[in-house]
Amino acid sequence: MILVFLGAPGAGKGTQAKLLSDKLSIAHISTGDMLRQAVEQGSDLGKRVKSIIDSGEFVSDELMIELIQQRVSEADCKAGYILDGFPRTVKQAEALGEMMKQRGVNLDAVLLFEVSESEVLKRLQNRASEQNRADDSAEVQKNRIAVYKEKTEPLIAYYNNKSMLKVVDSSQGPEQVFNNLLQAIGR
Ligand code: AMP
Numbered sequence: 001m002i003l004v005f006l007g008a009p010g011a012g013k014g015t016q017a018k019l020l021s022d023k024l025s026i027a028h029i030s031t032g033d034m035l036r037q038a039v040e041q042g043s044d045l046g047k048r049v050k051s052i053i054d055s056g057e058f059v060s061d062e063l064m065i066e067l068i069q070q071r072v073s074e075a076d077c078k079a080g081y082i083l084d085g086f087p088r089t090v091k092q093a094e095a096l097g098e099m100m101k102q103r104g105v106n107l108d109a110v111l112l113f114e115v116s117e118s119e120v121l122k123r124l125q126n127r128a129s130e131q132n133r134a135d136d137s138a139e140v141q142k143n144r145i146a147v148y149k150e151k152t153e154p155l156i157a158y159y160n161n162k163s164m165l166k167v168v169d170s171s172q173g174p175e176q177v178f179n180n181l182l183q184a185i186g187r
């Protein structure tokens with residue numbers, strides 16, 4: 001099974017991706033985690049992306065596409081995977097479509113985790129105090145939401161037009177949202 005998780009920062013994609021990847025024994029690919037790890041390790045990639053992540057802007061499409069292309073070729077992705085945080089632009093979505101075609105596989109569904117902006121802000125504030133993420137400061141939070149609206153929201157129509165989109169009510173607690181998610185994918 002190959003799934004894309006879509007939703008604003010703080011919508012619960014990461015939490016739900018962890019739960020579902022455990023249940024289905026498929027890989028959880030979080031591009032945000034991959035980039036943060038690169039920053040922590042001080043690798044060339046990490047040095048290139050640190051200031052971009054800290055500002056809440058997006059890393060270039062070219063770099064992200066290359067990163068995903070490599071990642072999905074790894075052995076643990078054979079049984080399927082959840083893309084958490086990719087694609088985030090129409091260009092990335094088009095590249096993903098091409099990638100799938102070349103690999104002879106299909107995207108099973110795109111799950112949109114839907115939650116109000118006020119709830120998103122509340123969750124990001126909580127996460128800022130719990131995880132001490134530099135990109136969860138109040139100013140950067142606002143920018144991340146603005147960038148999401150401008151660059152990622154168009155993917156909702158993009159995948160809806162392809163009849164691939166399924167909406168998951170993400171306004172409740174993690175357990176209830178997980179039930180909503182299972183229902184959406186028929187599990
Ligand atoms: P996340 O943890 O998914 O919110 O990602 C943290 C940050 O990593 C984002 O704010 C972006 O700067 C960067 N990032 C993660 N995934 C992507 C992507 N698909 N395209 C561009 N930038 C990304």
